[in-house]
Amino acid sequence: MKFQKSSFIFVAALAVLLIAAVSFSGCLGDSSHDDHDGHDHGDPNASYDPLDNESVGQVVNGSKILVAASVVPQTEFIEKVGGDNVIAISMIPPGAGHTYDPSPRQLEDLSKADLYMQLGSGEPFETNNMKAFAEMNLNMTVINSSAGITLIQSGSSTDPHIWTSPKCAIVMVENTYKGLAALDFANASYYRANADAYIKELEALDAELTAELSDLKTRNFMVYHPAWAYFARDYNLTEISVEVDGKEPAPKDIVKFIDIAKENNISVIFVQEQVSITGATAIAEGFGGEVFVIDPLAKNYVENMRYVGQVLAEEMS
């Protein structure tokens, strides 16, 4: 299957569509949560898996569309919609944080990308890099994944973690469809069918989570890094983050969070893999609870979110 480089008319039409800010069901609530002024620490050894020679060849000869995104779950959305026609890369590798700096090899791959699915949610990585990315690759169409999502205000910025709510993921998948269909109109019906099938899965996941998280003993949960504000908003929960301005909590904060945990019947602090958990462990010890790992950046999105829902429901019941 030969990918035809897009006609600008369709790209322009798409831009108009996105600017029209279509409103989608769900993911439109509004609430304020913990500040997200800080940046998570991330794993300093996180590494990007570069495109292999075969993939580079397919991108260069136009038989595959190279779609870049900022975080790993987006690559799942892109592959679900694009199927065999796309190769997806995440610019923030698994385990890296919001202030990750892309490597020269990543920039080399990105220079061949046809499309960038920008989170568009105030992600610091994008604030730091998108302008340079666009200037480096003038052939790359940039599409805003969060068009149609009401962003959560966080301090002076917005909370970037839109993907952790399946309701938001549905909107992101729809935007991914629009990006691919505009770029490769000849295959639009293929992308539509793929998107519809995946959205069905996400809707089923959403229904499951809604049911599972409806009747709980407490609606408050404690996390180290505040990656779950959209999830919390869309399932009527409250995220309490113990990370303070992107840093480990100070001793006085640890005392405060121990009290908050006790007051709210909290038994667990959720942390993410590869992030320092010293402060979280100290707090958990203080209220006699435990630290439990959940991953906001896993690739197998539906399975992972189902798991997260089960863990939260169990701990909050």
Ligand SMILES: [Zn+2]
């Ligand atoms: Zn984060």
